[in-house]
Amino acid sequence: MTTFAADHDTDRQLRELDDRMRTAWEDYRSSISELAGPEYEDAELISWERLQHELHELDTERQRLVGAAAGDAGGNTSV
Numbered sequence: 602m603t604t605f606a607a608d609h610d611t612d613r614q615l616r617e618l619d620d621r622m623r624t625a626w627e628d629y630r631s632s633i634s635e636l637a638g639p640e641y642e643d644a645e646l647i648s649w650e651r652l653q654h655e656l657h658e659l660d661t662e663r664q665r666l667v668g669a670a671a672g673d674a675g676g677n678t679s680v
Contacts, residue, residue, distance in 0.1 A: 611670040625655040
């Protein structure tokens with residue numbers, strides 16, 4: 602795969618991760634937006650834990666992609 606194609610694919614995957622992060626935050630906000638009192642307290646805790654889990658997975662995937670892209674760029678010595 603050429604460097605350009607690999608960079609393009611990595612850029613696309615990073616944009617997808619950004620979209621997934623926005624969706625995770627939107628899901629979190631919408632899950633608690635109309636609640637109050639004890640219902641809010643219960644739902645917020647569960648929603649926050651779910652959000653943190655998703656954000657951790659996204660961060661892990663982002664690090665893998667960036668690390669792989671850096672390794673590909675550093676190892677490309679062909680002329």
